[in-house]
Amino acid sequence: MPALPPSFLARPIAHRGLHDRAVGVIENSPAAFAAAIAAGYGIELDLQLSRDGVAMVFHDDSLDRLTGETGPVRARDAAALGQIALAGARAGDRIPTLGAVLEQVAGKVPLLIELKDQSGGLGVAGRDLERAVAATLAGYRGDVAVMSFNPAMMAAMADLAPDLPRGLTSCGFDPAEWTTLAPETCAMLAEIGSFDAVGASFISHDWRDLARPRVAALKAAAVPILCWTVKSPEVEQVARQMADQITFEGYLA
Template identity: 75%
Template structure:
């Protein structure tokens, strides 16, 4: 199983790119990715699927929050999505292929596949197929991850050479109303880690004291975390995490040494 490249723990990772809405640099936009590359940070980004099966770089499953358009991302073709301007900027919604060409190996790319099942369960692996096709031949450091273990299991089969991980948290049932308490318990245990061929986790930084996280760390599993928003939070998170995903401030490029 492919290991997570050391570049992912050698520098902080900009959450959805190095965005700054006040400056017209919107999350998951080409401008945010160029800004992260220029600053030397790694990049975390999110993927949704278009109606015609193209991996699109966008966090939400609907267009409403970040654009003047409405409705599901998946209801529109890639060409239609590419014409939609991100509110507050001149950028449009990019495809994964476009972002791969933009970054071109300059910094590591941490790619989150957003759940397509509606409940972190099984669904047709259409997004996974699109991602595997786009990543074929990409020469830069890249890794994929998801809250949905089934999607990472699909990536194991479709792109076995791409490092895989799970996005994890404490799964408090009140914060996950679409999931049953039993599903929350199962996901909290990170029990599918070995079965899906995961090699790292990215965990909620406020829950890094979890016994399961510490167990994985003791086994040598790289621990990333999300989403750190201050130097004070970073100092606390780095007591456990090997690297951070951050937004809202500029952490030092060189992580502190033990």
């Protein structure tokens, strides 16, 4: 399994870029990525799929929260999505493609890429997003790693891009919050049971659940432990007792 590059452990990782809506720098925007690069932070970003099979840098599966448009991201082609302004963006930033962000980052900082679930239930839903990501990342020279809450997506990435470092995004998977999943599925996911099967080399775990024995066992086996999402220096101090690196927002880590 490909190892997580050391650069991911050398600097904090800005969650969806170094965003600050109060000054018009919106999450997962070119401005947020530029700010992270300028500050020397790594970058975490999210991917959804366009109707025509392009990896788009956008967190939600719906346009409603972050733009003036409504409806699913996947209902529109990449060219149309690229014309949609991010609400509140001071520089008129629009939804970027993964390819555009790779050109912007150009290896200056490590890039942690989360593939958002396309199945609605952390199951298998074809490999369209995975294929788009693998194709777009082919030949990229910077430090990059992929991850997902959905183990099936990392299994697909193992087949499509075996040399890319891959990990699992993880948490306590409370069934009361993950209502689309069966309780036994939640239990398996909470124990990060697919780690070996998908050839993962790291996890990014909810900082509130870092005391889980399974996390300690992985750390004892020299697995890098990243965590999400730290929002204050006080929480950072707590998280770093277990995590090797943090993903943060809302302050300067």
